[in-house]
Amino acid sequence: MSELGTKNLEKLKGTHLDRSDQDELLTAQTECSFVFLDEEGWPRGVIMSFIHDKGSIWLTAVEGRAHVRGAERDERVTVIVSSAGSGLPGRRMVSIKGRVKVHRDPEVKDWFLHEFTHRLQPADPHSWRKLLDSPNRVVFEVVPEGKVTSHDQRKIPGNGRGMDKDADTGRRVGP
Secondary structure, rough: OOOOOOOOOOOOOOOOHHHHHHHHHHHHOEEEEEEOOOOOOEEEEEEEOOOEEEEEEEEEOOOHHHHHHHHOOOOOEEEEEEEOOOOOOOOEEEEEEEEEEOOOOHHHHHHHHHHHHHHOOOHHHHHHHHHHHOOOOOEEEEEOOOEEEEEHHHHHHHHHOOOEEEEEEEOOOOO
């Protein structure tokens, strides 16, 4: 019998998010940590709103900001998405490394602003778009590369916190 979640949290094999659960998280959540390298080569991160579409993570920023300069200097970035505040049951996370493309062309910007504002502000997307649609606005496209790191606490007995009852079912777990 496994002691994972009731006696230890050492061997987490098998607690990754399945592909369909990754997609569910990336669709439900609207905020992520965007991690890039700053001018001194230090990892730095900002919290950003995003959409997941066409197999990529899409975000927006304004010219001159540290994360825009960082993305232009080194295209290697990481996007981290957690289920916190999403309304999804259980603690879930995904860390996606990828290469960022900084788009300035009107066609990509127009497509992105339409999708972004309609998904994240459906009650009044037009007002928000007016605020975002500025001459200095850029669009980030993070194209995933390599293996995704993920975690699904729902796969750990005891809710992953050493509890003797599963938080979602109320059933006893462990020996």
